[in-house]
Amino acid sequence: MLRDLFINLTILVTFHYLFMLVFKENFLKKEDTLLRQLCKGMLSGLLGVLLMFFSIKAGPAIIDLRHIPLILTAFYGGIAQTFIAACIVIIGRLLIEANVASFINIFSMMIIATASFLIAERHINHVVKMLLSITISNVIATILFITIVHETSFELHFAYWIFSYIAGLFNFYVIEHQTKAYQLLNLYKFQAHYDFLTGVLNKRKFDEVLSHAFSTKWKQSIHQMSLIYLDIDYFKSINDQYGHHEGDIVLKEIGTRLIKNTRSSDFIGRIGGEEFAVLLPNCSVEKTWQIAERLRRKIADQPIYLQDGTSIQTTVSIGCAYYPGTHTDIKKLPIIADQELYKAKQSGRNQVSFSERMRNHLT
Template sequence: MNHVVKMLLSITIGNVVATSLFILIVHETSFQLHSTYWIFSYIAGLFNFYVIEHQTKAYQLLNLYKFQAHYDFLTGVLNKRKFDEVLSEAFTKKLKQPIHQMSLIYLDIDYFKTINDQYGHHEGDIVLKEIGTRLIKNTRSSDYIGRIGGEEFAVLLPNCTIEKTWQIAERLRKKIADQPIYLKNGLSIHTTVSIGCAYSQGIGADIKQLPIIADQELYKAKESGRNQVSFSERKKDHLT
């Protein structure tokens, strides 16, 4: 309604200006002519307003549907279907940027079931949302983040070296472990994550083994005590 009032006001001001110019310049003072002009200008204005509003709402709905189709509604990162699509594009070298090497990180929230059982699923959602936010803040703009399971996330790192992969993974682990998460009930809790990393030079069939290797490394991190990063490639290269 506020938009309608503004639209009518703008038409009225335009009509006043146009009518004044007609009278001053053309010396046209016909009441019938001016009243007809005013009526048609309001009709045309209302019609244009309806068309613009309809197109705007349709565009907003389209963007909403696109977001819901590609993103996880809770965490704001890519959903599993879209992340798998991005991963497939990376395997076939169809991502927007050229790929010379690539890493994949799998991340799982430690003892998430206990959080849900102790504080409730609504508070568990707060934890998931905060984890998603920290992943976004502590990765590169060229990286792809997805929620691929209930409490499991994945990060695809195009053109990322072994050492840089380790640095990003460790940064994510520390940012999650060192900072408390504030729940709706006023309490704050500390949570940790286990992380598995896989690396490929981006050539040959080995690139499609990234999800398998990352999952194996994640399992090693969880079996070794959780709250740690497991990355066999880094150990092979004797990086410190």
């Protein structure tokens, strides 16, 4: 029996590991696309069918762990996936043998699926929910053993209950561990690429994107691009007057407005304390000017509310560089953008400076 239990545990763990590799962040999404829900439900059901073929011999009787995938699907997948999985298990059972026992078994699968889903929706401890689901499943199985197979052996029922708890809780632990590991990996990836405060790219990642943009590969597919440098005006005075915590709120709000008012194809980065940059692939001179002006207005025209409810007006100075423009060397874009930003500051702040503006008569 222990050998059979080990095989079943190996099947369950291997399946759930592969399941997470395939679906990744969608693994635990209950509100998913219909196609993904169908796929996840069918795969969980097929796992239940597979476990029927690797049943555990317990004396004269045979027990299996087909209910474990149903419980775990109810716990992590939601109602649609649970009943899809239950239907697949039922079809698999009928294909093996269709008799009175199989139809009673079908009824039990639906009860287990329903009960597990209702328990999973309760706001109680996850381990308690898993124990309740397994216990209900075990009670149903015990009743079926006694009424259908007429098996009253205490050793058999005890073995089934123990194996069921081991398989259910062990796989629950494995899934929870995998989930936390995947969440941590995503968090580390985010922290490696994004600024934790503003949600835009950090300087290292933005420099990497910029370097990639200057490479031959990008120049072949992108014939024009623009770079915007943006600096918050008098940000030091905001920190001095309201404190660094309130200054962080300003930075976060600026990052949010940059994201909302640029294209999905653009790259936004925080490259200094109060300095941001926006890379605009395939962006014309006219469009660059429009985006830069829109960013300036969206920041200047709408107040930023601090934690205590105080509203402050914030402005930004913006410098723009365009390729191919007056300078044919694409790698000079950061230098030109920085020079234009300096001009915007020297000219009174809260404005856009763009070397191409006069040449192209932009308004």
